[in-house]
Amino acid sequence: MSAFTIAFLTASFIASSCSSPSVNAGHDIVHVIPLPASIKTGTGQFILNAETVLVVDLTSDAAIQMAAFAWAEAVRNATGFPLPIVDFSDHQGGDNTISLSIEDKASDVPEGYRLAVTKTTIQITSPAANGLYYGLQTLRQLLPAQIEQTRGSPGDALWSVPVVEINDQPRFTYRGMHLDVGRHFFGVEFIKRYIDLISRYKMNYFHWHLTDDQGWRIEIKKYPLLTEIGSRRKETILEKNFSPYVGDGIPHEGFYTQEEIREIVVYAEMRFVTIIPEIEMPGHSGAAIAAYPELACTEGPFEVSTTWGVNEDILCPSEQTFAFLADVLSEVISLFPSQYIHIGADEVPVIRWQESALAQQVMRDNFLQDESKMRGWFIRRIESFLRSRNKKLIGWDDILHGGLAPEATVMSWRGMERGIEAAKMGHDVIMTPTKYAYFDYYQGEQKGEPLAIGGFLPLDSVYAFEPVPAELNAEEAAHIIGAQGNVWTEYIKTNDHVEYMAFPRALAMAEVVWSPKKSRDFDSFSLRLSANLKHLRALGVNFRLPHEIWPGDTLTGFIQTAQTKVDTPRRGDL
Numbered sequence: 057m058s059a060f061t062i063a064f065l066t067a068s069f070i071a072s073s074c075s076s077p078s079v080n081a082g083h084d085i086v087h088v089i090p091l092p093a094s095i096k097t098g099t100g101q102f103i104l105n106a107e108t109v110l111v112v113d114l115t116s117d118a119a120i121q122m123a124a125f126a127w128a129e130a131v132r133n134a135t136g137f138p139l140p141i142v143d144f145s146d147h148q149g150g151d152n153t154i155s156l157s158i159e160d161k162a163s164d165v166p167e168g169y170r171l172a173v174t175k176t177t178i179q180i181t182s183p184a185a186n187g188l189y190y191g192l193q194t195l196r197q198l199l200p201a202q203i204e205q206t207r208g209s210p211g212d213a214l215w216s217v218p219v220v221e222i223n224d225q226p227r228f229t230y231r232g233m234h235l236d237v238g239r240h241f242f243g244v245e246f247i248k249r250y251i252d253l254i255s256r257y258k259m260n261y262f263h264w265h266l267t268d269d270q271g272w273r274i275e276i277k278k279y280p281l282l283t284e285i286g287s288r289r290k291e292t293i294l295e296k297n298f299s300p301y302v303g304d305g306i307p308h309e310g311f312y313t314q315e316e317i318r319e320i321v322v323y324a325e326m327r328f329v330t331i332i333p334e335i336e337m338p339g340h341s342g343a344a345i346a347a348y349p350e351l352a353c354t355e356g357p358f359e360v361s362t363t364w365g366v367n368e369d370i371l372c373p374s375e376q377t378f379a380f381l382a383d384v385l386s387e388v389i390s391l392f393p394s395q396y397i398h399i400g401a402d403e404v405p406v407i408r409w410q411e412s413a414l415a416q417q418v419m420r421d422n423f424l425q426d427e428s429k430m431r432g433w434f435i436r437r438i439e440s441f442l443r444s445r446n447k448k449l450i451g452w453d454d455i456l457h458g459g460l461a462p463e464a465t466v467m468s469w470r471g472m473e474r475g476i477e478a479a480k481m482g483h484d485v486i487m488t489p490t491k492y493a494y495f496d497y498y499q500g501e502q503k504g505e506p507l508a509i510g511g512f513l514p515l516d517s518v519y520a521f522e523p524v525p526a527e528l529n530a531e532e533a534a535h536i537i538g539a540q541g542n543v544w545t546e547y548i549k550t551n552d553h554v555e556y557m558a559f560p561r562a563l564a565m566a567e568v569v570w571s572p573k574k575s576r577d578f579d580s581f582s583l584r585l586s587a588n589l590k591h592l593r594a595l596g597v598n599f600r601l602p603h604e605i606w607p608g609d610t611l612t613g614f615i616q617t618a619q620t621k622v623d624t625p626r627r628g629d630l
């Protein structure tokens with residue numbers, strides 16, 4: 057018998073033998089990730105059956121009704137039960153009901169909820185639609201994993217939910233996952249799936265890295281060459297053959313039309329996920345420059361990059377560039393309701409600005425002492441443009457130096473130090489340091505893993521992440537609005553591989569950003585994960601089985617790609 061089976065059987069045994077109610081004693085039987093703030097377990101089970109009805113206030117917010125309808129549809133498909141939806145006024149408190157209702161006192165925050173399961177009823181209450189959605193996610197995890205199947209029949213499982221009372225709310229308001237579609241393109245259906253998966257773990261931001269040196273992935277009507285030229289590259293470097301360079305000879309391309317983006321935004325809204333688009337500037341703009349060479353400080357020629365690293369060809373600080381960015385950002389703003397727009401701004405070498413008469417003139421005209429000050433000036437101009445459109449700028453921590461507008465939010469990636477500095481300066485900060493949050497890093501011994509960019513970030517290290525540094529006082533700590541896991545895709549070409557890198561590390565991150573700090577316990581997480589992975593498996597997610605926790609298990613069968621020992625500089629060392 058494997059360790060996994062033992063863990064699972066032990067958990068099931070506890071579930072059926074537990075009797076007296078107790079607060080926070082439910083870690084072992086309530087296999088919920090992220091761990092709820094408070095769990096009071098009881099005796100017995102609610103059984104979902106052919107007579108169960110879903111009770112909703114049919115005059116409520118459309119968001120609540122959509123969440124309820126979608127949940128009911130999934131449950132019907134999985135169970136084969138009719139699960140009719142009835143109005144609150146008809147069925148309040150009736151037996152064999154699952155009810156969703158808005159109740160201001162259910163939690164102190166809109167994302168909080170109360171889930172009360174008795175033998176006869178399940179009630180989810182929250183001050184807002186998001187909280188009800190999160191309550192439904194918790195309920196889904198309390199049901200057997202077959203609830204995730206898309207076609208099922210009543211005999212597939214005992215559709216039971218343990219008697220429990222959960223009062224839950226998030227620790228942080230920003231709970232994010234990122235995906236780089238610039239280095240490799242991932243299609244609309246996969247983006248939706250990724251958003252759906254992260255929302256199941258109560259993540260509420262999807263940071264969509266849409267442009268880079270290797271590809272421009274968003275249709276901009278005013279500049280069609282961005283996608284006609286910028287979304288295609290002739291090939292990709294083969295593994296890590298930088299010197300001498302060897303390409304794979306396979307063209308790579310793809311972009312999202314504005315119509316597709318609108319569709320994805322609505323899909324995300326229904327899951328209470330806000331999409332933050334990232335348009336990189338002034339560096340990592342090689343694909344834009346290949347399309348419109350006049351945006352560069354030199355003549356080129358330029359092509360969409362086929363290799364990785366930091367490209368010295370960046371946007372020139374000309375009025376033409378600012379007009380271009382204003383146009384591009386205007387279209388981006390019209391597509392994304394997010395209050396935040398990410399402008400990248402990491403890894404900006406200034407050599408081209410040093411060599412350019414135009415850039416040097418801009419520097420003198422604006423009384424900027426050096427190129428680093430000009431970088432700050434560049435970002436401030438964009439920041440004030442975004443502010444004029446009622447949007448807030450996010451940038452990587454490279455934006456911190458050179459004078460930054462106080463309203464800008466900083467993503468601390470090169471360690472925590474710049475995040476600490478930014479919080480002390482009064483900026484909001486999202487912590488996403490390479491050491492804990494770079495899910496492109498290896499998660500096991502290199503020889504057993506698909507080729508990755510480098511680094512080492514196993515599951516327990518993600519879980520050990522504490523986003524609020526001890527050196528901040530309470531006022532400064534309030535500026536740490538949350539954290540995020542990043543999936544950079546230089547070495548990740550397929551949907552399956554993204555899932556392998558993201559899961560289950562995203563579940564550890566979900567618990568870091570949602571659950572109370574004092575409840576963090578890796579053994580409890582591992583036990584809950586063992587049950588939870590069955591849900592991910594039922595959804596067909598190609599997660600990495602953490603062999604380190606359960607040696608000998610074979611839940612997944614990821615096909616390893618060819619390995620190479622050659623290494624490149626890691627991000628963070630750059």
Ligand code: ACM
Pocket residue numbers: 402403452469627
């Ligand atoms: C980054 O990883 N260059 C933000």
